Amino acid sequence: MLENISIGRYYKADSLLHRTDPRVKTILYIIYLAAIFMISTPAAVIALTAVTVVQLFMGKIKPGVLWTTVKPILPLAIFILIINVLTIRQGETVFEWQIIKITDTGIYRAALMSLRLLFLIVSTSVLLTLTTTPLKISDALEKLGAPLKVIKVPVHEMAMMMSIALRFIPTLVAETDKIMKAQVSRGADYDTGTFINRVKGYITVLIPLFVSSFKRAEELAVAMDARCYRGGEGRTKLNPLKMTSTDILTGLFLGLCAVLLVVIDLSLR
Amino acid sequence: MADEKDIISLSGVSFSYLSDDGEGKETATRAVDGVSLKIERGSYVAVTGSNGSGKSTLAKLINLLETPDTGKIVIWGRDSAESGNFWDIRRSCACVFQNPDNQIVGTIVEEDTAFGPENLGIPNPELRERVDRALKDTGLYDLREREAASLSGGQKQKLAIAGALAMQPEILILDEATAMLDPVCRDEFLELVEHMREEKKLTLITITHDMAEAARCDRIIVMNKGKIAIDGTPSEVFSSGKLGACGLKQPENFALCYQMAMICGEEILPSDLESEDILIQRIIKMIPRMVSAYIPDIEEQEQETKDEVIMSIKDLSYSYDGKTKAISGINLDVRKGEVLGIAGASGCGKTTLISHLNAIIRPQTGDIEIMTKDGVLRCSDKKDIAKIRKSVGLVFQYPEYQLFEETVYKDIAYGLKKMKIPENEQKARIMEAASRVGLPEDVLGKSPFELSGGQKRRVAIAGVLVMRPEILVLDEPASGLDPHGRDEMFALIADLRKSGTTVILVSHNMDEAARNCDRVCAIKDGRIVKTAPPNEFFINEDDVSAAGLDIPVLTKFSGRLKEAISSELPAVEFGKPEFDSYKEAASIVRSVREGVKGNA
Numbered sequence: 063m064l065e066n067i068s069i070g071r072y073y074k075a076d077s078l079l080h081r082t083d084p085r086v087k088t089i090l091y092i093i094y095l096a097a098i099f100m101i102s103t104p105a106a107v108i109a110l111t112a113v114t115v116v117q118l119f120m121g122k123i124k125p126g127v128l129w130t131t132v133k134p135i136l137p138l139a140i141f142i143l144i145i146n147v148l149t150i151r152q153g154e155t156v157f158e159w160q161i162i163k164i165t166d167t168g169i170y171r172a173a174l175m176s177l178r179l180l181f182l183i184v185s186t187s188v189l190l191t192l193t194t195t196p197l198k199i200s201d202a203l204e205k206l207g208a209p210l211k212v213i214k215v216p217v218h219e220m221a222m223m224m225s226i227a228l229r230f231i232p233t234l235v236a237e238t239d240k241i242m243k244a245q246v247s248r249g250a251d252y253d254t255g256t257f258i259n260r261v262k263g264y265i266t267v268l269i270p271l272f273v274s275s276f277k278r279a280e281e282l283a284v285a286m287d288a289r290c291y292r293g294g295e296g297r298t299k300l301n302p303l304k305m306t307s308t309d310i311l312t313g314l315f316l317g318l319c320a321v322l323l324v325v326i327d328l329s330l331r
Numbered sequence: 332m333a334d335e336k337d338i339i340s341l342s343g344v345s346f347s348y349l350s351d352d353g354e355g356k357e358t359a360t361r362a363v364d365g366v367s368l369k370i371e372r373g374s375y376v377a378v379t380g381s382n383g384s385g386k387s388t389l390a391k392l393i394n395l396l397e398t399p400d401t402g403k404i405v406i407w408g409r410d411s412a413e414s415g416n417f418w419d420i421r422r423s424c425a426c427v428f429q430n431p432d433n434q435i436v437g438t439i440v441e442e443d444t445a446f447g448p449e450n451l452g453i454p455n456p457e458l459r460e461r462v463d464r465a466l467k468d469t470g471l472y473d474l475r476e477r478e479a480a481s482l483s484g485g486q487k488q489k490l491a492i493a494g495a496l497a498m499q500p501e502i503l504i505l506d507e508a509t510a511m512l513d514p515v516c517r518d519e520f521l522e523l524v525e526h527m528r529e530e531k532k533l534t535l536i537t538i539t540h541d542m543a544e545a546a547r548c549d550r551i552i553v554m555n556k557g558k559i560a561i562d563g564t565p566s567e568v569f570s571s572g573k574l575g576a577c578g579l580k581q582p583e584n585f586a587l588c589y590q591m592a593m594i595c596g597e598e599i600l601p602s603d604l605e606s607e608d609i610l611i612q613r614i615i616k617m618i619p620r621m622v623s624a625y626i627p628d629i630e631e632q633e634q635e636t637k638d639e640v641i642m643s644i645k646d647l648s649y650s651y652d653g654k655t656k657a658i659s660g661i662n663l664d665v666r667k668g669e670v671l672g673i674a675g676a677s678g679c680g681k682t683t684l685i686s687h688l689n690a691i692i693r694p695q696t697g698d699i700e701i702m703t704k705d706g707v708l709r710c711s712d713k714k715d716i717a718k719i720r721k722s723v724g725l726v727f728q729y730p731e732y733q734l735f736e737e738t739v740y741k742d743i744a745y746g747l748k749k750m751k752i753p754e755n756e757q758k759a760r761i762m763e764a765a766s767r768v769g770l771p772e773d774v775l776g777k778s779p780f781e782l783s784g785g786q787k788r789r790v791a792i793a794g795v796l797v798m799r800p801e802i803l804v805l806d807e808p809a810s811g812l813d814p815h816g817r818d819e820m821f822a823l824i825a826d827l828r829k830s831g832t833t834v835i836l837v838s839h840n841m842d843e844a845a846r847n848c849d850r851v852c853a854i855k856d857g858r859i860v861k862t863a864p865p866n867e868f869f870i871n872e873d874d875v876s877a878a879g880l881d882i883p884v885l886t887k888f889s890g891r892l893k894e895a896i897s898s899e900l901p902a903v904e905f906g907k908p909e910f911d912s913y914k915e916a917a918s919i920v921r922s923v924r925e926g927v928k929g930n931a
Contacts, residue, residue, distance in 0.1 A: 072438060072478060196438045229438045232480040237732075243691050244733040247725040248794060249717075249749030266745070269735035273780060278433045285434035288394055288426040289447040289494065290418065296452040300445035300462060 071131075071232060073192040078312060079121035080193045083305050084202035086313040090320075091189045097320040098181045102174060106327035113319045114184055120312075121193045131187045132180060139176040146172030196228035201303055204294070218294030226282070234275065241270050335408040337372035339393060339502070339534070344402030345557075346388055362388040364557035365402070372407070372501075375528060375535045377545035380554035381578030381813040382784065386538050389554065390504045393536070394424045407501070422451055425495035429507040431487030432480075440482070440490060441466065441475040447498040465497040468530075469523060484677065485516030492524065496531070503528070505537040509544060510811055513677045513839045514881055521547065540813040542569075542582045543884065553577050566604035578815040583842050583912060584888035588614060590916035595620035607888065611895045618899065621923045640702065641667040641833050642688070642723075642802060647697035649683055657683040658857040661697070665802070670824065670834045672848030672865075674841065676879045680857040681837050685804050688835065689723035690716045703801055721750060724800030728807045728837075730791035734779040739770070739790050742779050746798045764797035767830075768823060785816045792823075803827060804835045809843065821847050842883040845869055845910035853878035866907040889915055902926045 079087070101110060118128065146168065153167025190199055200221035207217040242252065245266045252263050344366045347359040362385045370376055380386045391397045392404060395411055407423070409416040425447070428434050437443030444462045453461060466472040469489045474482065479490060488508060495503060505524065509517040521544065528535045537548065545551050551568040553561040555577040561568050568574070569581050581589065588610055592599045595617045603613040642665040650656045658680040665671055675681050686692040687699060690710045699710040703722045708715040727733075736742035743764055747757045765775060768789040774782065779790050788808070795803065805824070809817040824847060827834055838844040844851055845865040852862040853875075860878040861868065869875055869886050876882075882890075886908050893905050896919070903926030909915040 074476060074478065195442065197442045225438070226436065229436070229480075232478075233432050240727065241733050243686065244725075244727050244730065245745075247689050247691055247720060247727075248733075248746040249720055249798070250745075251749070266735050270733050273734075274732050278430075281428065281430060281433035282436070284391075284396055285426070285428055286436060286446075287396055288421070288428075289436075289498065290422050290450040291436075291446070292450065297449050298452050298454050298458055299449060300442065300455070300458055302455070 071191065072195050073123065073127050075122045075193075077120060077122035077193070078308075079117065079188070081308075082193075082312050083303055083309040084194050084198040085206055085303060085305070086309050087189050087194055088199070088202045088206060090313060090316050091185065093317055093320045094185045094189065095182070097323050098178055098185065100324050101327040103327050103330040105330055106323055107174070107177060109323050109326055110181060113316075113323065114181065114188070116319075117185075117188050117316070121188050123188060123192060127192065128184070128187070131192070132183060135179065135183050139179050142179060143172045143176040146175055191228070196225040198301075198303075199228070200225035201299070205303060222294075230278070233278075234271065237274060238267060238271055241267050335405075337407065338405075339370040339407070340368075340403075340405045341392070342367045342403045342405075344392060344399045344404060346392060346397055346399050348388075361557050363392065363399075366557070366559055367402075368552065368559060368562065370534065370536065372534055373532055375525070375547075375549045376537070377548040377551045378536060378538050378554060379540055379542070379545045379551060379579060380560075381540065381815055384554040384577070385557040386540075386554045387506055390426070390506050390536065390538050393502070394426055394504060395421050396426075422498060423500055424502040424504065425498050425500035426504045426506060427488065427491045427495055427508040429510050431484050431491065431511065434491050434494075435479045435487065438479060439475075440471060440477050440479055440493075443479050443490060444471075444475075444493045444497050447494050451498065461497045461499065465493040468496055468527060469493040483516075485512055485520060488512060488516075488520055489523065492520075492527070496527065499531075500533065502534045502536065505535070505539070507538055507540075509539065509541065514841075515676055515879075517541075517544075540579065542580060542814070546582050553579065564601070566601040569604055570599060570601045578813060580814040580818075583883070583885035584610075586912035587885055587889060587892075587916055590913045591617065591621075591920060594626060594916060594920050595624050607891065611892055614892060615895055615899055618896070618923060618927075621920045622927045624920055624924070626917050626921055639667040640664045642702070643700045644687075645698050645700065647684075647687060647694055647699065649687070649692060649695050656857050658687075658854075661857075661859055663852060663859060663862065665833060665835060666849075668828065668831055668833055669849040670828050670836055670847060672844040672851040673835060673837045673854060674839070674844055674851055674878075674880055675854035679854045679879065681854055682806065683857075684854065685725065685806060685835070685837060688802070688804050689725045690719050691725065701802070717750075721798050722801050724795035724798060724803045726792055726795050726803070726805045726808065728810055729788075730795075731779075731784060731787035733791060734787060734794075737778060738776055739765075739779050739782070740775040742790060743775075743793045743797050746794060750798065760797050760799070761793075764793040767796055767826065768793045769819070785812060785819075788812075788820075796827075800832070802833045802835065804837075806837045807839065808836070809838075809840070817843070841869070841881050842885055842910065845883045845886065853880055855879045865910055869908065869910075883910060885910060885912060885915060889919070893919065896923060900926055902929060 098110070101107060147164055148162065150168035150171055151163055151165060153165040155163055155165050156169065157164040203224065204217055204221040207215065207221070211217050246252070250263060250266055252260060344363060345361065346363040347361045349357050349359055351357055364385070366389065378386045378389055388397065392399055393406070395417060404411040406420050409420055411417070411420055435443050436446045441462055444465055445458060448458050448461050463472065466475050469492050471486065471489055471493055474486070479487065482490060491508070503524070509520055512520060524535065525547070527533060537544065539545055546565045548565065551561070551563065551565055552559055553568060553574070560577050561571050561573055569585050574581060580586065584607065585604060588599055591614055597617050597620060599613065603610055644661050644663040647661040648656055648659040661684060673681055673684070683692065687694060687710065694711050701708045701719060701722060703718070705718070708719050708722065710719060734742050736745065740761060743761050744757055747760060752760070765772070770786065770789050770793060774786065779787055782790065792808070808824070809820045812820060821843060824834055824836065836844070836848060848865060850862055850864050851868045853860040855878050861874065869882055872882050889908060896903055900923065903922055905922045906918050909918050
């Protein structure tokens with residue numbers, strides 16, 4: 063039922079983006095996040111698409127893999143599209159029937175919002191989750207956040223928490239699938255009925271999932287304890303982060319692309 | 332006596348778990364109660380006992396994961412109470428736990444292996460060497476860049492071993508580490524650990540309630556209610572006669588010999604259990620007594636299974652990705668009232684097959700017909716699905732993880748509500764289901780999450796039985812239970828069979844499958860290899876191993892014994908194998924007696 067969800071999943075390959083230092087990718091990710099929400103002209107959207115395609119090639123990500131990350135978010139994107147088309151009333155009317163009024167501005171803004179959401183997911187996947195192992199992402203955040211330790215932010219602990227959360231996504235997805243099948247065989251139905259009833263139905267999945275997650279957390283804590291984990295102090299790294307000139311060049315190239323996007327966008331407004 | 336430096340010593344150790352009753356009152360449950368013991372460096376010790384006997388707590392105390400309330404723990408001459416020794420002790424002692432998923436920290440195999448030594452602050456290049464060494468030792472080196480979540484259960488447990496070895500421990504504790512593995516993976520895992528023990532001179536402590544596993548050790552410590560009940564070599568422990576009182580059982584091969592000795596009025600001494608050969612020689616010496624032995628007739632309650640077919644699987648194939656087939660060309664008739672065993676290695680397609688049986692997975696090609704009281708239902712027909720879910724109950728492995736309601740009563744009622752059974756009828760059905768699985772009435776008002784593991788499983792099964800299915804499918808219903816719990820589970824299945832329910836049982840344990848099933852169906856690589864009654868199925872060892880299965884321990888040993896008897900008395904003709912140690916013992920003695928009489 064859920065075996066195809068791959069949000070937050072690492073996709074093993076040997077590519078330029080996979081090899082790039084996770085700190086560079088994290089900074090790039092933040093830049094692209096800003097860019098995605100700044101641009102609003104069609105030309106900039108097309109340029110962003112082009113840059114994203116370049117990134118896909120740099121990460122050697124196959125269309126099938128990309129599709130599995132985008133697919134689960136599509137219903138939400140379509141939902142946002144429809145709601146916005148129906149509620150934005152500025153601009154010239156394209157279609158009107160009883161209380162429904164669709165305007166050109168409405169269509170444009172709705173499409174832009176859905177596209178932003180999709181770009182958000184694709185960028186997160188391509189720059190981070192698909193090409194970077196969770197442990198590396200957390201390493202990067204720990205290193206980048208190191209200055210915050212001065213003001214007593216538990217950077218190491220937060221990074222460790224995040225990497226464990228990501229590590230457990232596939233496990234929890236498999237477990238959710240198992241619980242759903244068990245409830246379905248007792249007569250549960252998650253596919254039909256009213257929206258409210260369906261949401262209520264998920265309680266039968268969420269409660270067992272919570273209970274078992276707590277149990278897992280407890281057992282994992284014991285296992286980490288047994289492996290002598292005692293926080294970030296004095297830890298070494300099997301693969302310490304190393305910044306190479308290729309990493310810097312990749313970062314500069316993709317960073318400039320993002321800046322260029324914004325410049326194009328601003329100049330066309 | 333060995334030097335202080337080579338001994339793990341516990342003296343008068345007690346430990347209690349504190350639990351909150353929800354109203355601020357704390358109650359203490361004593362898990363380990365005044366235990367004193369010494370374990371020498373390099374030994375291979377099993378700590379065993381039923382669920383709740385305190386065996387796992389004992390392991391946690393040795394690794395300082397718990398601190399004793401009273402008593403003293405000294406490891407290699409270092410007192411654990413002195414704070415300076417804490418990390419020294421913990422780093423010298425590595426653990427592998429039960430659930431493979433809950434002890435993997437890193438996403439990638441080599442990242443996870445490195446987690447321990449990274450914590451110890453081991454610098455590169457030594458760190459890299461340790462990780463590579465540990466991965467090569469466990470045979471995972473080629474998988475080092477794989478995602479840990481994509482490994483099989485057996486591989487995940489090997490990864491846990493790699494993570495432990497990378498810390499270069501002196502003591503390795505396996506805390507029910509094999510409980511979730513199938514027999515093939517379990518043997519592989521134990522062989523690996525035993526090999527590592529010799530190579531790295533480890534002290535190996537294994538916590539288990541699997542007696543075959545305990546029998547591999549040099550010493551067995553049996554825990555009962557927090558205290559040490561028996562402590563000795565496997566032969567001493569298995570011949571002590573106290574195992575039953577601790578909720579444990581002898582391994583099947585020993586049980587057979589004990590039954591034979593009892594029938595012959597002889598006694599088996601610990602020295603007889605040193606090896607199977609010695610044991611067989613001891614039995615051969617009993618032959619004169621067998622001739623005159625009295626064997627009470629076993630009341631044969633052979634329940635005639637009718638030839639009426641209740642479920643017919645027709646040419647069923649399924650593929651998850653459109654390329655490789657998870658199951659292919661499955662044709663199988665399930666007879667009304669039988670217990671049908673389904674056996675096969677992990678990943679052979681068993682789960683895919685049983686998910687079809689109540690249309691959780693809809694057939695891609697082929698079909699399943701179910702001949703219920705209200706006519707024929709077809710899994711391919713969408714209209715029939717609701718009825719199929721009613722007639723075919725499906726209990727997945729570890730079903731206790733699906734409980735969600737506030738009370739046991741409500742949880743059992745869930746299926747009834749979904750089926751829109753009127754309220755007034757619900758209560759009677761719930762009481763019936765609860766009593767069938769042996770749940771006392773006072774439990775019904777409790778939260779399912781307060782119950783013990785075994786009781787939770789009963790609640791989950793009751794939640795399926797309440798729909799009064801004509802066919803019940805159980806996926807490994809006894810997994811994780813201790814010997815006593817397993818017996819109770821199979822007694823429950825026998826009861827269901829008696830009441831006319833058809834049972835389809837997935838099992839890894841061939842002794843149990845043979846004992847409890849009317850027919851066994853072996854699946855390998857998604858195809859049915861053979862379907863036959865156990866006493867035909869397990870006759871030819873080559874056939875059975877070709878299907879990827881093991882001969883039951885009892886049958887294997889009994890086969891050797893019969894060969895030995897035949898070489899002494901060629902005239903003896905043995906009947907078909909039985910799978911209960913008493914019945915098999917009686918059958919062998921009877922054959923010997925008849926063979927000798929026939930000669931005379």
